[in-house]
Structures are given as C-alpha cells and as structure tokens.
Amino acid sequence: MATDLSNDRMQHMLRQMIRMREFDERAARLMEQARVKGSVHLYCGEEAIGVGVCEALNADDYITSTHRGHGHLLAKGGDPKLMYAELFAKSAGYNRGKGGSMHMAALDLGIIGANGIVAAGAPIALGVAYASQYQDNQRVTACFFGDGATNEGAFHEAINMAAVLKAPVVFVCENNGYGEWSPTATQTAIDDIADRAAAYGIPGIVIDGMDLMAVHEAATEAVRRARAGDGPSLLECKTYRFYDHVGRDFGVLERDEEEIAYWRARDPIDAWRTRLFELGVLDAEQAAAIQKEVVVEMEAAIEWAEAQPDPQPGDLFTDVYSEDLA
Amino acid sequence: MSEKTMTAAINEAIDQEMARDERVFVAGEDVRVGGPFGTEAGLHAKYGDKRIVNTAISELALTGLGVGSAAVGLRPIIEIMIMDFVTVAMDQIVNQMAKMKYMLGGQARLPIVVTTHAGIDSSSAAQHSGSLEAWFCHVPGLKVVMPSNAYDAKGLLAAAIRDDDPVIYVSNKRCMQTSCEVPDEPYTVPLGRAEIKRPGADLTIVATGRLVIDALEAADELAARGVEAEVIDPRTLSPLDMASILTSVRKTNRAIVAHEAVRTCGVGAEIAARIADEAFDYLDAPVKRVGAPFTPVPFAPVLEDLYLPGKTELMNAVRDIGLI
Numbered sequence: 199m200a201t202d203l204s205n206d207r208m209q210h211m212l213r214q215m216i217r218m219r220e221f222d223e224r225a226a227r228l229m230e231q232a233r234v235k236g237s238v239h240l241y242c243g244e245e246a247i248g249v250g251v252c253e254a255l256n257a258d259d260y261i262t263s264t265h266r267g268h269g270h271l272l273a274k275g276g277d278p279k280l281m282y283a284e285l286f287a288k289s290a291g292y293n294r295g296k297g298g299s300m301h302m303a304a305l306d307l308g309i310i311g312a313n314g315i316v317a318a319g320a321p322i323a324l325g326v327a328y329a330s331q332y333q334d335n336q337r338v339t340a341c342f343f344g345d346g347a348t349n350e351g352a353f354h355e356a357i358n359m360a361a362v363l364k365a366p367v368v369f370v371c372e373n374n375g376y377g378e379w380s381p382t383a384t385q386t387a388i389d390d391i392a393d394r395a396a397a398y399g400i401p402g403i404v405i406d407g408m409d410l411m412a413v414h415e416a417a418t419e420a421v422r423r424a425r426a427g428d429g430p431s432l433l434e435c436k437t438y439r440f441y442d443h444v445g446r447d448f449g450v451l452e453r454d455e456e457e458i459a460y461w462r463a464r465d466p467i468d469a470w471r472t473r474l475f476e477l478g479v480l481d482a483e484q485a486a487a488i489q490k491e492v493v494v495e496m497e498a499a500i501e502w503a504e505a506q507p508d509p510q511p512g513d514l515f516t517d518v519y520s521e522d523l524a
Numbered sequence: 525m526s527e528k529t530m531t532a533a534i535n536e537a538i539d540q541e542m543a544r545d546e547r548v549f550v551a552g553e554d555v556r557v558g559g560p561f562g563t564e565a566g567l568h569a570k571y572g573d574k575r576i577v578n579t580a581i582s583e584l585a586l587t588g589l590g591v592g593s594a595a596v597g598l599r600p601i602i603e604i605m606i607m608d609f610v611t612v613a614m615d616q617i618v619n620q621m622a623k624m625k626y627m628l629g630g631q632a633r634l635p636i637v638v639t640t641h642a643g644i645d646s647s648s649a650a651q652h653s654g655s656l657e658a659w660f661c662h663v664p665g666l667k668v669v670m671p672s673n674a675y676d677a678k679g680l681l682a683a684a685i686r687d688d689d690p691v692i693y694v695s696n697k698r699c700m701q702t703s704c705e706v707p708d709e710p711y712t713v714p715l716g717r718a719e720i721k722r723p724g725a726d727l728t729i730v731a732t733g734r735l736v737i738d739a740l741e742a743a744d745e746l747a748a749r750g751v752e753a754e755v756i757d758p759r760t761l762s763p764l765d766m767a768s769i770l771t772s773v774r775k776t777n778r779a780i781v782a783h784e785a786v787r788t789c790g791v792g793a794e795i796a797a798r799i800a801d802e803a804f805d806y807l808d809a810p811v812k813r814v815g816a817p818f819t820p821v822p823f824a825p826v827l828e829d830l831y832l833p834g835k836t837e838l839m840n841a842v843r844d845i846g847l848i
Contacts, residue, residue: 260596294629301627310595311628315619321588322595322620329593332549332574339592352615355585362580517630518664520688 205479211253211410212474213488215245215467218269220496221278225268225285225299226446233504234285238299241269243408243440246466247372248273250413251340251433254421260308260326260339262319265300266372266439267312270342275307278496282503290506294513308337317343317350320369324356327365327424338366338424340417346377348391357430361398364429368420371432372407374439379451392434400430407435408464411473438464528706530671530699533678534563534639538601540710541685542571545599548685551577551589552603552639560605561641561700583609587616590636595624599635599685607642607694608654621690622665636690637681643734643784644821644832645697653821655733655785660692661762661794667691667715668762672736674704676759679713687715696733696784718765720772724752727847728772728779730795731755735782735814735833742838751847761791769795770803777808780841784833787815809845814838 203211222242228234241248244266252261252273263270271281276292284291284302292302303311310326313319323341330337347353348371360367371391375382388394395402401420406412413435420431438461442448474480528536542548549571550564556578558565568576579586583604590602604610610617617638624632642655660668667689671677677695684691721736722743731739736757743753754772758765773779779799781792796811814837822828842848 262592292629293627293631296629297627303628303631305595305628305631310592311624313620315615318588318615318620321585321616322592323588324585325589325592325594325600326596327592328577328589329596329598332593332598352584352588355580355582356588359580359582359585359589363577517626519667520625520633 208474208479209484209488211249212467212470212480213492214249214273215410215470216489216492217278217495218245218248218272219467220492221272221281222268224496224500226441228285228500229445235287236298237444238268238285239266239444240439240441240446241266243461243465244372244374244437245269246410246413246470247370247407247435247437248342250410251368251370251417253414254417255338255340258308259337260310262310262323262326262339262341263312264319264342264344264347265312265314265316266344267302267342268299271302271304271309271312274309276304276309278499279502282499283506286503286506287508288503288506289509289513290503295509296513296517317347317352319343320347320353320356323367324360324365327360327367328363330366331363336425338368338421340368340370342370342372344377345371345373345375345382345391346385348394349385357398357400357432360430361400364427366424366427367430368417368424369430369432370417371434372437373434374437376439376443376451378443390434392432395432400432402432403434405433405435407437408466408469410466410470525705525707527703528674529701529703530674530677530695531562533674533706534681534695535565535567536706537678537681537685538564539567539570541682542567542575544710547597547599548601549575549577549598550601550603551579551586553579553581553586553605555603559603563603563639583612584616587613587638588620590638591616591621591624591634594634594636595632601637601639601685604638604640606652607640607656608651610640610656617660617666618663622663626665633688634690635688637684637693638690639693639695641697641700642694643696643698644828647823647825647828649823650820655696655783657692657694657761658785658789658791661791665690666762667760668694669715669760670694670696670733671759672696672699672733672757673702674706676713676719678706679711680715680759682710683712683715686712691715694733698734699737702737713759715760716763716765717760718756718758718768720754720768721757722753722755724754724776726751726776726778727753727842728769728776729753729755729782729838730769730779731757731782732761732791734784738834738838739782742835742842745835745839746842746848749848751842764795766798766802769799773799773803774806777806778845778847779807779811780814780838781811782814782833782838785815786818787813788818790815812841812844814841
C-alpha cells in the first residue's frame with residue numbers, strides 16, 4: 199500500500215514520473231526542430247510502469263529496455279545530461295554518440311540497454327538473469343517490452359526458457375494499445391496478454407498501468423518471487439501511448455479523439471499527484487516546486503549536452519572489437 | 525601428446541577451459557548427454573547442470589542466454605547443434621552480440637563462443653548440411669574460426685574462449701572425424717593467423733575446413749606430376765590473415781581458393797578479390813575458386829557427390845590455369 203512508503207519516497211516517485219514526461223516532451227521538440235537526428239519513441243503516458251517497476255528493484259538489479267526506453271533509463275537512475283548528449287550524438291553521451299535513442303545503455307547502472315529490435319531484450323534478459331543464478335548474487339532482471347513484442351518468437355522462446363530455468367526475471371508488458379501504427383486488436387487475438395503466462399506455467403497478472411501503486415505492488419511481489427528463486431512472472435500493464443509511434447505526430451496514425459481524451463483523463467502523473475494531495479503527503483506549493491525543479495534540470499541538461507563535442511572521425515573504427523585488428 | 529579426433533580435441537579444450545575459468549559454461553541442446561557429436565561427452569557429470577546447461581530446442585533464446593550472461597561477466601559457449609539452425613538465432617547473433625559493443629560505445633564486452641557443426645555428412649540433406657560461415661564474415665564485430673584438424677581445433681577453441689569478442693566457431697563434420705597428434709596440456713592457437721600446411725613454390729591453394737584435407741591430397745598428386753602446391757589454411761576467416769596469403773601468392777604467382785560452401789559470395793570470393801587487388805602484378809594466371817554449386821544441398825547420394833567440391837574440382841582448377 200502507498201501508506202507503507204515514506205513521504206519522501208512517494209514524492210520521489212512523482213518527481214521521477216515528471217522527469218520522464220519532461221525529458222520526452224523536450225526530446226520530441228528537439229527532434230521536430232531537427233536538433234536531434236534519427237527518431238525518438240516517446241514514453242509519455244506510460245510513466246507509472248517504469249517508476250512502479252524500477253522502484254521495486256535494488257540499485258544492483260538489472261533492466262532491459264525497448265525502443266521506447268527513455269523512461270526506463272531515468273527510472274533506473276540514468277542521468278538526463280548523458281541521455282540528451284546521446285540524443286545529440288555527442289561523444290559525452292552514454293554510448294559515445296554511437297547508439298542514439300534506441301540503443302541507450304548504462305551497464306554500470308544495471309541498464310543493459312534499449313533495443314531497436316522488438317522483443318530482442320527478452321532473450322538478453324534471460325541471459326542476464328541466468329548470470330545472476332550462476333553467480334548466486336540475488337539480483338533480479340526486469341524486462342520491459344510492448345504488447346507488439348509478445349507476437350515475436352523471441353518473447354515466447356525467452357519466457358519459456360526462463361520458466362524452465364526459474365530465472366529471476368520479471369517480464370513487464372507495457373500494453374499501450376498499439377504496435378507501431380496498428381491497434382493491438384489487429385495483431386493479437388486475445389484481450390489480455392497476461393493470459394500467455396499460463397502457457398509457460400508462470401503467474402500472469404493484469405494491472406492498471408496508469409495506477410502507480412497498482413504497478414508498484416504487483417512488481418514488488420514479482421520481484422520478491424524472482425529473488426526467492428521461484429522464477430519469472432508476466433505483468434501486463436494496461437496503458438496508453440499519448441503520442442504517435444515515433445515522435446508526437448508522425449502523420450500516419452489516426453486515432454479517435456474520444457479514445458485519447460479517455461486516457462488523457464487517466465494521466466498517471468495527475469492521478470498520483472492527486473493521490474498525494476489526498477494523503478496529505480504533498481501540497482500545491484510543493485507540487486509546483488517539483489515541477490519547476492524538473493524543468494530547470496532538463497533545460498540545463500539540454501544546454502550542457504548540446505554543447506558537448508562531436509565524436510572524432512577515428513571513433514568510427516573503435517569498439518568494433520576489443521583490440522585494434524588493423 | 526596422443527592421437528585424438530577433432531571431436532575429442534574440442535571436448536578436451538572445453539573441459540580444460542572450464543577447469544581454468546569458473547566463468548566459462550556451455551549451453552545448448554542435448555549437451556547434458558554430451559551433444560549429438562560428443563563434443564560435451566562426460567562434461568555434465570563433471571560440471572553439473574549449472575555449467576552444462578541443457579536447453580530447450582530454442583536457438584534464439586539459447587543465443588540470448590549467451591548475450592545477456594556475457595554482458596554481465598560470464599564467458600558462455602553456446603552450441604548451435606547444426607549450422608543451418610543458426611538461422612533461428614540470427615537476430616541475437618547479428619543484431620545483438622555483434623553490434624552491442626559498438627553501439628553501446630564500448631561499454632559491453634561479449635566474450636561468447638558460438639560453436640556449431642557444418643558441412644556435408646552422409647545425406648543429411650538441405651537443412652542439416654550447410655556451410656554458412658561467409659554470412660558471419662560479412663558482419664563487423666564477429667570473429668569466425670574454422671579449424672581443419674584436431675590440433676588447430678583444440679588450440680583455436682581455447683583461444684576463442686579466452687577472447688573478449690564473440691567468435692563463431694565452425695567445425696566441419698568431415699574434419700571432426702579426422703585424427704592427429706594433440707598435446708594433452710592446454711595451449712592456444714592464436715586467432716587471425718593462417719598456417720602453411722604444406723610448402724610449395726608453384727601454386728598457392730588457400731583452403732578452409734574440409735577442403736584443406738582435399739587440397740593436401742591434391743598437392744600429393746600434383747607433386748608426383750612435378751607441381752609443388754603450397755597449401756594455406758587461414759584457420760580464422762574473420763579477421764583474415766591476408767598478409768600470409770599475399771606472401772605466398774607473391775612467391776608462387778598462382779592462386780586457387782577452395783571451400784565447401786557455395787562458391788557464390790563465399791569467403792573465397794573475398795580472398796580472390798583481395799589477391800587481385802593487392803597482388804595483381806604478381807599473378808601469372810587468374811585466381812580460381814573452388815566451391816559448391818549454387819543449389820541447396822541435395823539428399824540423393826549421387827547428387828550429393830556431384831555437389832560436394834573436392835580433389836577433382838581442385839585438379840580441374842589446376843588444369844584451368846595450365847599447370848598440368
């Protein structure tokens with residue numbers, strides 16, 4: 199229950215969601231202004247999932263992420279300065295400017311990486327989790343993926359093998375109603391992705407992905423289970439992608455205004471802020487201060503990141519192999 | 525030192541490297557019972573379930589098991605039973621393990637060895653007989669190793685396991701049945717280093733895998749006819765030891781490149797192109813390529829014999845360049 203958490207922790211979780219939102223709103227604008235090249239996939243609307251799950255993890259636990267991964271990185275401790283530097287393709291970025299939005303990783307934070315291939319994080323998460331069993335270090339791996347990924351073979355192979363090995367993985371499906379530009383119902387013949395867990399003999403749980411505490415409580419139990427050696431779980435978090443598949447408006451997808459309004463009214467940040475008001479954990483003045491501090495943090499991060507140097511021409515050839523093969 | 529088959533040499537390398545480094549483990553289908561070729565024979569009894577991981581028939585997840593565990597500090601050996609089955613695992617090999625170090629800006633080390641068994645062996649037909657090594661030579665970030673005898677097999681596998689980059693280790697099924705003297709103690713054969721298997725002054729035959737066996741037989745026959753062929757086995761196909769190949773070609777002025785894989789866009793095409801590019805002035809004849817025809821591997825023994833390149837095709841190539 200929310201009341202089990204300290205006031206600081208509950209405020210921290212609000213701040214984390216706002217950081218994700220403000221980070222991505224700015225990333226979108228930078229892409230629209232062509233200051234950021236390539237494409238950014240926005241996490242806006244899905245913040246309760248990243249925060250709810252990552253706040254159930256320890257600092258030395260692991261996550262694997264997706265093409266829509268900025269929020270996951272921030273939730274696991276990513277530094278927005280280094281993330282923006284990566285978006286700006288600067289050598290100060292997490293990937294030295296050689297990965298971009300879809301490949302951001304910070305191994306020292308347990309962030310094994312975003313991934314440009316749908317569902318590819320699932321077999322990797324299996325491997326990371328197996329290493330934890332092998333090294334007997336009690337670490338858990340949270341594997342984020344979308345509803346679309348659950349139609350890939352990689353998802354099914356990985357979840358089956360993780361179940362057989364009792365690997366400490368929490369599979370977190372962010373079902374946002376769309377796979378790329380097509381509704382989930384045109385791609386998947388079942389209502390609940392969580393039903394797929396039954397095929398692998400593991401728990402499958404449907405969660406309101408707009409409700410931070412619902413996610414956090416389910417994730418806490420799944421993490422406990424994984425850490426205890428009881429194997430993986432599948433959490434399906436029902437959520438909504440406020441924006442397009444790529445950027446804010448790619449111009450391909452037409453969505454029903456009523457549908458958007460329905461989900462916007464369930465904005466996870468608004469919902470959690472209201473809850474904190476009700477609990478007396480936060481007042482309007484404090485809420486405004488958090489909002490302002492996050493905006494200052496993000497603007498400063500952008501200013502710093504954009505001023506960093508570009509990669510050097512020689513960087514083209516580094517890190518293909520561990521040693522120079524020329 | 526004793527005579528061992530290449531299969532036994534591979535088994536010994538895995539055993540010794542597992543004993544040497546706690547981080548090394550094997551995952552694959554049926555490895556608990558030693559694998560269908562016997563490369564893991566006896567290892568499950570010695571190392572148990574944790575280090576000899578018997579997996580589902582699930583090549584993509586199995587390979588991801590390798591990628592993820594390597595990214596956080598283990599040194600997995602991932603066995604793909606038959607090389608044709610790598611098709612199921614291609615995303616994890618090509619998009620993940622090969623690119624991860626680069627696209628993460630050097631954060632990751634991926635010390636993974638993917639071992640697999642390739643080539644034609646007693647009518648296994650089109651989905652169990654492939655030699656697909658060229659696919660992986662086309663992918664920056666991967667190393668590709670293909671031994672032709674038991675000595676090289678053991679030393680190259682030990683080197684691959686100790687290497688910090690992903691290595692695709694291809695054992696040719698015909699070569700696995702051959703034997704030679706192999707030291708009992710651990711040793712490495714460095715990656716990226718070709719070896720002259722037989723010296724000669726008149727012709728360079730660059731051969732890989734099974735075709736090394738055929739090339740040495742052809743060289744014997746050529747010697748009886750007064751032609752001294754130099755047989756070079758690159759042993760590592762990526763990175764390729766072009767310096768050794770070019771030194772030989774500049775000496776002999778003639779080159780044949782030979783492998784069991786389909787000739788079109790094979791590794792031989794790259795080697796031939798680089799010889800033409802870097803030793804053109806030394807060539808007295810066109811560089812000839814020996815390889816399989818551009819068809820799937822057939823089932824019927826009569827067709828499989830026609831398909832499989834060997835000594836006859838090598839001798840035809842020597843004839844084509846006018847040496848016999």
